[in-house]
Structure formats: structure tokens, C-alpha cells
Amino acid sequence: MGELRLMKGNEAIAEAAIRAGCDGYFGYPITPQSEILEYLMAEKPYEKTGMVVLQAESEVASINMVYGGAGAGKMVMTTSSSPGVSLMQEGISYIAGAELPALLVNINRGGPGLGTIQPSQADYWQSTKGGGHGDYHLLVLAPASVQEMSDFVKLGFDLAFKYRNPVIIHSDGAIGQMMEKVVLFDPIPRRTDDEIKKQCPWATVGKTPDRKRSIITSLELDPGKQEQVNLRLQAKYRKMEAEEVRYEEIACDDAEYIFVAFGTSARICQKSIELARAKGYKVGLFRPITLYPFPVNPLRELSTKIKGILVVEMNAGQMIEDVKLAVSCSLKVEHYGRFGGIIPTPEEVTENLISKVIGG
Amino acid sequence: MEKTINKEQIRKPENLVYRRTPLLVDVPLSYCPGCGHGTAHRMIMEVIEEMGIQQDTIGIAPVGCSVLAYDFLDIDMQQAAHGRAPALATAIKRLWPDKFVFTYQGDGDLAAIGTAETIHACNRGEHFTMIFVNNGIYGMTGGQMAPTTLPHMRSSTSPYGRDVEIMGFPLKMTELITHLPGTYYVTRQSVHTPANVRKTKKAIRKAFENQKLKKGISFVEIVSNCNSGWKMNAVQANKWMEENMFPFYPLGDLKVDGQIVEKK
Ligand SMILES: Cc1ncc(C[n+]2csc(CCOP(=O)(O)OP(=O)(O)O)c2C)c(N)n1
Numbered sequence: 001m002g003e004l005r006l007m008k009g010n011e012a013i014a015e016a017a018i019r020a021g022c023d024g025y026f027g028y029p030i031t032p033q034s035e036i037l038e039y040l041m042a043e044k045p046y047e048k049t050g051m052v053v054l055q056a057e058s059e060v061a062s063i064n065m066v067y068g069g070a071g072a073g074k075m076v077m078t079t080s081s082s083p084g085v086s087l088m089q090e091g092i093s094y095i096a097g098a099e100l101p102a103l104l105v106n107i108n109r110g111g112p113g114l115g116t117i118q119p120s121q122a123d124y125w126q127s128t129k130g131g132g133h134g135d136y137h138l139l140v141l142a143p144a145s146v147q148e149m150s151d152f153v154k155l156g157f158d159l160a161f162k163y164r165n166p167v168i169i170h171s172d173g174a175i176g177q178m179m180e181k182v183v184l185f186d187p188i189p190r191r192t193d194d195e196i197k198k199q200c201p202w203a204t205v206g207k208t209p210d211r212k213r214s215i216i217t218s219l220e221l222d223p224g225k226q227e228q229v230n231l232r233l234q235a236k237y238r239k240m241e242a243e244e245v246r247y248e249e250i251a252c253d254d255a256e257y258i259f260v261a262f263g264t265s266a267r268i269c270q271k272s273i274e275l276a277r278a279k280g281y282k283v284g285l286f287r288p289i290t291l292y293p294f295p296v297n298p299l300r301e302l303s304t305k306i307k308g309i310l311v312v313e314m315n316a317g318q319m320i321e322d323v324k325l326a327v328s329c330s331l332k333v334e335h336y337g338r339f340g341g342i343i344p345t346p347e348e349v350t351e352n353l354i355s356k357v358i359g360g
Numbered sequence: 361m362e363k364t365i366n367k368e369q370i371r372k373p374e375n376l377v378y379r380r381t382p383l384l385v386d387v388p389l390s391y392c393p394g395c396g397h398g399t400a401h402r403m404i405m406e407v408i409e410e411m412g413i414q415q416d417t418i419g420i421a422p423v424g425c426s427v428l429a430y431d432f433l434d435i436d437m438q439q440a441a442h443g444r445a446p447a448l449a450t451a452i453k454r455l456w457p458d459k460f461v462f463t464y465q466g467d468g469d470l471a472a473i474g475t476a477e478t479i480h481a482c483n484r485g486e487h488f489t490m491i492f493v494n495n496g497i498y499g500m501t502g503g504q505m506a507p508t509t510l511p512h513m514r515s516s517t518s519p520y521g522r523d524v525e526i527m528g529f530p531l532k533m534t535e536l537i538t539h540l541p542g543t544y545y546v547t548r549q550s551v552h553t554p555a556n557v558r559k560t561k562k563a564i565r566k567a568f569e570n571q572k573l574k575k576g577i578s579f580v581e582i583v584s585n586c587n588s589g590w591k592m593n594a595v596q597a598n599k600w601m602e603e604n605m606f607p608f609y610p611l612g613d614l615k616v617d618g619q620i621v622e623k624k
Contacts, residue, residue: 064447207417216438
């Protein structure tokens with residue numbers, strides 16, 4: 001059985017990285033996620049599991065360290081918050097283009113610009129629609145608890161290697177900073193060199209006479225071949241859409257109205273459900289866990305049984321576009337958002353459901 | 361009496377004076393005729409062959425004329441974003457500490473967009489080799505001004521010559537990193553004459569051997585021509601390089617075995 005601890009979300013990510021058998025972490029300090037690098041430096045996993053931990057000179061450097069390490073078959077990750085993740089976008093696009101496994105974490109803070117260090121969900125579009133240049137997708141996991149911060153590190157690495165695609169944990173400063181109990185999974189040993197060579201025959205680990213040289217690149221100058229590369233990527237994304245959708249339904253069985261929310265907003269909505277039900281409204285919550293692939297079909301199915309949706313986000317209305325596409329505008333879909341680092345209260349969320357969707 | 365020698369005899373090992381290292385893939389290079397990149401590639405691969413480290417070497421070539429280096433060098437390679445090769449190399453070397461890792465970068469790459477990665481990799485004392493091909497210009501994108509473009513030198517973005525009042529001064533990155541504690545070997549060479557080619561090869565060999573010591577960065581600058589970008593033929597370009605580039609970027613060792621070489 002796993003070990004029970006009281007931890008911050010950020011600490012859970014760091015501890016889970018060590019336990020998942022991660023080979024290398026590269027990062028640059030930024031609030032509200034600096035605890036991840038601090039925790040790792042205090043734990044010194046390089047003396048225990050052999051995991052490399054390095055404070056890079058910038059997020060540009062750390063994402064390119066991840067690119068290098070991933071190309072060499074290693075299990076590598078970086079974490080940052082909004083402005084830092086913006087700085088990484090070229091490198092993320094290269095990693096997606098070269099089809100490498102890597103784990104990224106964005107502990108969202110309010111923007112735009114330097115914005116605020118308070119929690120936000122305003123990087124939804126950046127995480128789910130590309131962010132960098134070119135047609136690519138990250139696989140996006142949205143934890144709503146410290147437990148999921150830990151679990152999704154392991155899941156994230158598994159998916160990254162399964163699809164040879166970067167996975168991003170899209171979280172926010174509230175979950176990063178709050179403390180909850182978490183059951184940590186048992187440590188998994190780091191892969192041996194031989195295991196890496198077997199698992200990743202494409203990796204740059206030194207060319208042996210029995211194989212062609214491994215080349216890690218996203219360059220293909222011939223447009224005909226580059227289109228084939230894109231088609232291969234698109235086929236991979238369709239496979240993810242078919243196989244990797246994750247979501248949770250809470251109190252939806254008898255619901256007439258639902259919230260659609262992820263991460264911290266979903267936590268708040270759970271309380272709002274209680275408040276609404278106390279007033280006699282049958283309200284549930286649909287929580288996308290994978291933001292990409294978005295749970296289109298389950299939401300569409302649920303939408304046929306309800307009368308209206310309130311999308312609750314700590315942004316000005318980003319995921320609502322995916323919700324509307326999923327339900328084909330077949331019912332009332334409204335948005336309630338707070339932004340700039342404000343976390344909505346359960347009361348105001350319930351009030352907005354009543355005023356905007358249920359109707360007074 | 362003239363002695364004739366037939367093809368078969370020429371190919372006998374005892375009559376061979378040159379052989380292409382099999383570690384250079386037998387395909388046409390994408391470089392302009394007269395360019396130094398091809399010779400620099402050959403020196404690296406000859407060293408890797410002689411050291412017997414093909415199975416243990418990982419190369420990184422970022423954006424620039426040598427972006428397709430992986431097509432020519434028969435070793436595992438990674439293509440990096442513009443300027444970021446030292447970041448990739450840092451991770452690869454730390455994650456595979458017994459491998460030989462090198463970057464192969466142009467001047468725009470290493471001394472402009474990648475300045476931070478260059479300086480910090482050098483300053484951390486990473487244990488890989490950096491090969492820096494300085495041709496004073498952005499070759500791949502068509503001859504724009506580089507951080508290393510000489511004062512008064514023409515390029516497509518300094519068409520009247522580099523005016524340092526407006527465009528700033530050329531950056532001597534090699535001198536700069538010499539003074540960082542993390543560099544162990546820093547040298548500046550060229551590949552425009554057979555004698556210089558031999559010296560460059562020796563320098564590259566030392567730079568690779570040094571990786572076994574784990575004492576920091578070994579950095580080999582190769583001052584090279586760009587006859588296309590400079591709009592000269594190859595002979596003119598080499599002469600121009602000797603007359604203009606070498607006085608500004610003097611050849612020779614700057615730091616050996618961690619000791620700065622004092623100029624007399
Ligand atoms: C982020 C980014 N900016 C600009 C470019 C365009 N670009 C490609 S190569 C290059 C200059 C390369 O010059 P240098 O490093 O001196 O190498 P050379 O081509 O001369 O060998 C530039 C500006 C790019 N590929 N990526």
C-alpha cells in the first residue's frame with residue numbers, strides 16, 4: 001500500500017517524479033510552482049535514485065534540456081508557470097514535432113503579461129490548442145486534487161511514452177499551493193540503460209553496428225514528406241481522442257442542470273452543487289480530466305438528459321468553446337468566470353447558475 | 361622510361377595516401393563548394409573513428425548551414441532549435457555521463473540567439489565539447505550580419521558595411537568564455553590549408569579526449585569562410601579571411617588544461 005502524507009500539490013508532483021523513476025528534472029524558479037525545484041533539491045534524488053536535477057538558466061534552456069534528454073530516451077520533465085511556459089513554446093513544438101515523450105507541468109497564474117502570482121486557468125487555450133507553432137497537440141491532464149497531482153505524474157509519463165508525445169499537467173496555483181492528504185504510489189526503479197535501449201530504439205544512445213543511426217529531428221524540407229509527417233501526427237491525435245478521454249461525473253444521475261469545470265473550478269462547483277441542491281435544484285458536475293482529448297462524446301450524451309450548462313472557469317471563457325462544440329449548441333450553455341487571480345466562491349457560482357441558466 | 365600504374369595498384373593499401381573515413385556518410389554534402397563545413401565535419405569524424413567511439417558519441421547540430429549534419433555523420437544525432445544545442449548537450453551528457461557529446465554550432469547560433477545557453481553551459485563546466493564554426497555571417501538564411509561580422513564588413517543586413525555606431529561591435533565569444541571557470545580547453549583554429557587542417561584535427565582530438573577527464577567544456581572555434589555569403593570565390597574568400605578575420609580572431613590556444621595561455 002502507498003504511503004499517506006500531508007503535502008502541497010507542488011511537493012506531491014516533485015515526490016511523484018522521484019517515485020515514478022524520472023531520470024531528469026530541469027526547471028527555472030517561478031511562483032507559484034518553485035516548491036517543485038526546491039523540494040527536489042532538498043531531497044537530493046541524484047544521491048538516491050540517480051535522478052538528475054538541474055536549475056537551468058531560463059525556461060528556454062530547461063525545455064531544450066528536456067528535448068535533449070527525451071531524445072536520448074530518458075524520462076525527463078520540466079515544470080513552470082504561465083510566463084515561463086510561454087517562453088518554452090518553441091521547444092515544446094520541437095518536442096511534439098520530433099515525437100518525443102516528455103512531461104511538462106503548468107501551474108497556471110493570472111495573466112496576461114506578468115499578471116499576478118495568484119491562481120488562474122487562463123492558459124487553457126495555450127495547453128489544449130497548441131501554444132507553439134504548427135499543428136500539434138499535447139495530451140493535457142487537469143488534476144483537481146493533490147492526490148491527482150501525484151497520480152498524474154506517473155500517468156503522464158506512461159502516456160508520454162505510449163504515444164511518444166509531450167504530456168502537460170495543466171494545474172493552477174491553488175492546487176499547487178494547497179495541502180491535502182495524498183496516498184503516494186510505491187517507488188518504481190529507474191529503467192536501466194539496457195531497458196532504455198530496448199524501450200526506445202529510436203533514441204540517441206550511441207550508434208551500434210546492428211542498427212541505423214538514430215536521428216532526432218522535426219525538420220523535413222520536402223513538403224510532400226512534411227505533409228506525411230503531419231498526417232502521422234494527426235493519426236496519433238485521433239487515436240488519443242479515441243482511447244485516452246478521461247472525465248468524472250458527480251451527482252449527474254438525476255441532474256437537470258450541470259456545471260462543466262476542471263481543476264480548482266471543479267472543486268468549487270462540488271460545493272456549489274450542495275448549495276443548489278439545498279435550494280431544490282437538481283445540479284451535477286461534469287469534470288473533464290483530459291482537457292485534450294476533450295471528452296466530447298460523454299458530454300454530448302449527458303447533454304441530452306439535461307436542460308442547461310454553466311461552464312465555470314478561472315478565465316474569461318475558454319473551455320466553453322469546446323463545451324459548445326461538444327453539445328452542438330443544442331441547449332443553453334452559459335459561462336461564469338473570474339480572472340486575474342480571483343477564485344470564485346461556491347455561492348456566486350450557484351447564484352450564476354440560477355440567474356444565467358435556470359432562469360429566475 | 362615512364363612507369364605506369366594501373367587502378368588496381370593505386371587502390372592497394374600501401375599506395376593509398378588518403379581515404380574517406382567510413383563515418384562520413386557517402387552522400388553529396390549540402391554545403392557550397394569551397395565552404396569549410398565539409399572539412400570540419402571530416403576532422404570530427406576522423407577523430408571519432410580513430411578514438412573508436414562511434415558507439416558512444418552523440419552529436420547535436422542546431423539550425424544553420426549544418427542543420428542537416430545528421431545526414432552526413434554516421435553517429436546518433438539530434439537537431440536542435442536555433443541557439444539551444446548547449447542545453448540539449450547539457451542534459452544528454454548529464455543523463456549519459458559516459459557518452460561523448462558534442463555540439464556543432466555557427467556564430468549566429470552560438471553567439472547571438474544562443475548566448476545565454478553558451479555562457480551558462482561553459483560556466484557550469486559541463487563536460488562536453490563545443491565546435492564553433494565562425495564564418496562571420498548568417499550563411500543559411502542568405503548572408504545577414506552575424507554577431508561576429510567584422511566592422512565595415514558587408515552583409516545583406518549591413519549592405520554598406522557594419523557601422524559599429526549603429527549596429528554594435530563584433531562579439532569575441534571565444535575570448536569571453538575563456539575567462540569562465542567552467543571551460544577547460546579553448547582554442548581557435550581554421551581549416552583553410554592542410555597545415556591548419558592538421559592542427560584543427562589535433563585540437564578536436566584533444567577536445568574529445570578531455571571529456572574523459574570531466575573537467576569542463578572543451579571549446580574549439582574554427583574560423584571559416586563563407587564564400588557564398590561573402591560573395592567571393594573560394595580562393596578570394598580564404599585570402600580575405602587570412603587578411604581580415606585572423607587579425608581580429610587570432611588563431612591559437614586561449615586556454616589549455618584549465619590554464620589561460622598568456623599572450624606574449
Ligand atoms: C528561432 C529562430 N530564429 C531564426 C531562425 C532562422 N535562422 C536559421 S539559421 C540562422 C542563422 C544561422 O547562422 P549561423 O549560426 O552563423 O550558421 P551558418 O548558417 O552561418 O552556418 C537563422 C537566423 C530560426 N531557424 N529559428
